[in-house]
Amino acid sequence: MMLVEETQVPLAALPVADFKSHLRLGSGFAEDSVQDAMLESFLRAAMAAVEARTGKVLIEREFSWTLNDWRDASGQALPVAPVSAIAQVVLTDRAGDETVVDAAAYVLRPDPQRSRICPVSGLLPTVPMGGSVRVRFLAGYGPDWSDLPHDLAQAVMMLGAHYYEYRHETALSGRCMPFGVTSLLERYRTVRVFAGGAGQ
Structure with missing residues (x-):
């Protein structure tokens, strides 16, 4: 069994500006876009982690x-x-x-x-x-960030902020996820009743 992602989330669908506001980064400076590539990578990593935890595709x-x-x-x-x-x-x-x-x-x-x-x-x-x-x-929930349920969008922002805050901490486990994020995701996790059966 193999699942392949044939298309990727376009940059235009990522809420980089909203993520900057969530992080309370300064704005109105000539260097505003210097961190954009890094912020995009944290958003993509957070989305991938949320999708892996829930089995839900966020952006279509x-x-x-x-x-x-x-x-x-x-x-x-x-x-x-x-x-x-x-x-x-x-x-x-x-x-x-x-x-x-x-x-x-x-x-x-x-x-x-x-x-x-x-x-x-x-x-x-x-x-x-x-x-x-x-x-x-x-x-996916839709082609745009605004199509996501609010709690899933908030979970991505929180997890992305966690990655940003601890970006220099190499000792953290790759599976580390804050409790607030896991609480938001809990109701989206699929309950598997029949191991290996039709319910999978």
């Missing part, structure tokens, strides 16, 4: 997900949320030949926690023996 972008087989051919849960569209489903056989599945054969069942791809009737198409299936989809 395209993904491809490759599986050796469906976990549940009656309806497969997708690895991240929220998903707004499925662009393509492709079956690949052992020899590497690809077949695009007719879009009329499946439907997206949106869900804020675990969206699913489901067959219109019967089961999802059979994955060739020794082959794989690749699902291309669009996920």
Whole structure:
């Protein structure tokens, strides 16, 4: 199973100016933009950490997900949320030949926690023996920062500020996340009930 981010968050979607205000950095100086690249990197790192902790994609972008087989051919849960569209489903056989599945054969069942791809009737198409299936989809709360739920946006700002404040502390664990941030994220974390089953 492999999830690939096909497009990245554009710089225009990042709230660098708001992040500066959150950090209470000075403004109105000729050197205002000197730290922009560093602030962008902290925002991207904070977003990546929040997405990893919650399984939620913040800013809208395209993904491809490759599986050796469906976990549940009656309806497969997708690895991240929220998903707004499925662009393509492709079956690949052992020899590497690809077949695009007719879009009329499946439907997206949106869900804020675990969206699913489901067959219109019967089961999802059979994955060739020794082959794989690749699902291309669009996920995220929206293309702009303003599309995010306020608590997730605040969590990113707080975590980005934490990275900024401790940017010279090499002894900190890479998994270090302030309690205030984890509290904001708790309700977005997906509860996995059936290990390895359809609920995944």
